[in-house]
Amino acid sequence: MDNQTSSSTLDSGDLAAPLKIKDDWQVLSPVAIFYFAVSVFKHLFSNIIYLIPAIAVSYKSVLEHPFIWLPAILAAFTLLTLFAFVSFKVYRYRLTEDNIEIRSGIFSKKHLNLPFSRVQNVKIEQPIYYRFTGHACLQLDTAGSAKNEAKLVAIKLDFAQQLKARIQNQVQKDEGDINLENLSADPAASLSGSESNKAHQEIVLNQRNLSDLVIHGITSNRIWIFLGGLAPFYNNIFDSIGEWITSLGIDLTELFSLQTHSLLEVGLYALSLTMLVMLVMVSFSVIGAIISFYGYTLSKLDDKYIRRSGLFTKHEVSMGLSRLQMVVQKQDWLDVLLKRINLKFEQSNSFSKNLSASASSSKIIVPSIKPHECQALIDDAYPDNSLNALVGNDAFSPISKRFIFRNIVYVLMPLWLIITSSTLMNGKFMISALLSVLFVGLCGLVVLRWKRWGIAKDQNFVYLRKGLIGVDYYCFPTYKLQQTQFKQNLLMKRRQLATVKFVLASGSLTVPMIDEKLAYEFIDKGLYQVESSQKSWM
Known part of the structure; x- marks a missing residue:
């Protein structure tokens, strides 16, 4: 492989030193071996819970025969070191003007080509074993699959910061080009945007x-x-x-x-x-x-x-x-x-x-x-949000009280009757009493759950409230919606109730058993905002 590197300099934003783009395949610093070793150890430790039953059964016999587990530990350590070294040797990366390529993998070869414009987040991570050498890990997250993220695992900290600034500038430039297509010919707005781009002070x-x-x-x-x-x-x-x-x-x-x-x-x-x-x-x-x-x-x-x-x-x-x-x-x-x-x-x-x-x-x-x-x-x-005013006035529309009836009568009560009857027939009166106390407590939690659940909206946002003893509030712009779902079974339809599900890129939120008209109102308003808004959900 040719070890010569051709470089070009690009503006790195706020950093004084320009970023040198290395457009030939580069190898990592040898300190990357520590990263790969720690990563394998973390993976094994995170899955050790599946080995707990086997360890619980055999650990006494293993301790009684140290000539078995000592060589096993040495063999595992050797394999761990070998895997980390080989992972380091096969890892390659290169940068061009607007993308990064990474080759990695021992048994399953991976070749990732990630344009800077697709990067959603940039994260710099500096483990404790990198602080002494001045290295860091640069992690790039896209809006796509979690399997397609890019990570440079042992690069110099200053180079990581420069590359981060370069990527963010590229993303901002692409977004600016898109926004210019949607802007009206307003000189005052253009001037305001130019002035805001000059403000690079971290607060x-x-x-x-x-x-x-x-x-x-x-x-x-x-x-x-x-x-x-x-x-x-x-x-x-x-x-x-x-x-x-x-x-x-x-x-x-x-x-x-x-x-x-x-x-x-x-x-x-x-x-x-x-x-x-x-x-x-x-x-x-x-x-x-x-x-x-x-x-x-x-x-x-x-x-x-x-x-x-x-x-x-x-x-x-x-x-x-x-x-x-x-x-x-x-x-x-x-x-x-x-x-x-x-x-x-x-x-x-x-x-x-x-x-x-x-x-x-x-x-x-x-x-x-x-x-x-x-x-x-x-x-x-969200400068235009009304969450504080809604909480202060308790302006959330509650879910139906049928929620209490459904969970207590259809779920908790049958279980309580069956188990309590069985214990009474066997003469276990104390256990029956404890089960009755537990049943009353669970019924109280269902009532609390119903009391907490609510939904509200204003011109630009949807607000959800849920919880048990504590209270959680969710606030999202309506135009960020990816999908809405309207669910209604026969019993809910008879009582004009429905369940609404809001799907966003960050996950889904469900509000059960609200008034049917209110459900349609939220869905219609959400779809209208998505269709009429020129803003991107990204």
Whole structure:
């Protein structure tokens, strides 16, 4: 292969140094081996849950025979290193004036040719093992399939920033050419557009400090997923913890004995132990939030939002405002108590399937902000929105009360009657009483679900409300609609009810059992806006 590189310089936007376009096939820096090794390890670890049953059955025998598992670990490490090295060797990329090509793959060869004009998001990621060498990963997301994203995994940080600016300038130029075709001959509007293009000052919209991240970790506790994966090991974990507590001189059997302690003392001991366990579990969630969102900054540069965060791996996500599909204001029950909101700016969901929520470049999450901060960000994204006024006046049209009847009478009550009758016939009165309490509680949740669900609209936006104890609000411009669906079965038709489904590039939203006329009104207004608006959903 010819190693000579022919280069041309292009304007890189705000960066002083011009971008050198390398139009011959380039190899990655050897530090890319670390990236490929870590990627394989992450993939194996993410699928380890499928191996938990086999590990739970055989891990004792494996520990008793170290001459089996030690060579196995060495062999796995060797294969991992070999795979990372070969992946590095076969990876090639080259740049032209307006596109990037990438060749990769060991067993399944891939050749990706991505024009800059198709790029939806540009993300710079700098893992901790790249900070010492000044390298970074550049990730390019398109509006198409998640399998067609491009990623340069070991390039210099300054080159990544220049390439990002080059791509964004190309996208902005293409969008500007399209907009010029639709503009009327208005000199004042043209002058205004020219002046706005000259403004290249990044404005900080929001920052999250450590206390905000701690609150986010507490309110969005996801430790239950981890605990579910550990279920096969509970007996051994509890035995180990019991042995450790005994080694400290604490006898749990004596501590919780009603013969030596009063019921009040045992209750207090149990409550203290429960609080201690909960504190440990919440600590894991808080640590995860800090790792994901440390140093969080949301900025705006022209018509782009830029999110930077990450403790070990630094993420820089850039998202064009014109590509924003929907804003989501979410509150769980703890968020309601602490008066915090998690705000999401969502785009196409095709790319987010391969990434965690915090690292995904298809959406920008602003964790645990206060209500006035949330509304300020929504107003910045959608200046003409009426969400705050609708919430204050409770102007959402509710769904039908038939929702309560359907879920309680047709779903919950038959199950409760069957199970309760069976337990009563067997003389298990206490279990029947507990099942009845559970049934009443579930009925209450159904009523809450009905109370939260609502829909509203104004001249330019559609608003949805849903939730259980907390309340979530969804706001999207009507012209962003990709598809609408009208669903009605025989029972709903008899009562003039219908279910409406709104499909956007970021996903779908469903509102069940609303008035038939209201459903047609939303669909007709949405289709009219899509047909009459000259704005692009992208």
